[in-house]
Amino acid sequence: MLAQHPEQRAELREDRTLIPQAIEEVHRFNSVKMWNMRFVRDEAVELGGEMIPAGASVMALQGLGNRDPERWDNPDDFDIHRPVQAHLGFGIGPHVCLGNNLARFEVETVLNRFLDEVPDWRCTTSRTGSTR
Helix, strand or coil, rough: CCCCCHHHHHHHHHHHHHHHHHHHHHHCCCCCCEEEEEECCCCEEECCCCCCCCCCEEECCCCHHHCCCCCCCCCCCCCCCCCCCCCCCCCCHHHHHCCHHHHHHHHHHHHHHHHCCCCCCCCCCCCCCCCC
């Protein structure tokens, strides 16, 4: 995301106090896990006014929750200045990533060094269309 928004990357290079906020915005904007599969076990359940039969599978699109316009102003904009609030980037409740605090620390450490040593990185697209 910072390669796609070099102006925001330049701000981080100048003001490292923005890094924790930027880390949260990256995880809100482009979550590590975008969806989860769940299965209805023994009996039908009601979810959002709809009955889901026993044995059915449900795909929860948690990445979309991080783009909910009722929760986020301009949710499709990447903005490292966005006020920090809880997001689903590391899961939630009993399904939260146990390593989320370590991941934040590691990203902050690597990002600081990367901003020093490779300040103007960019991503290129391969023939297959994947970004690297």
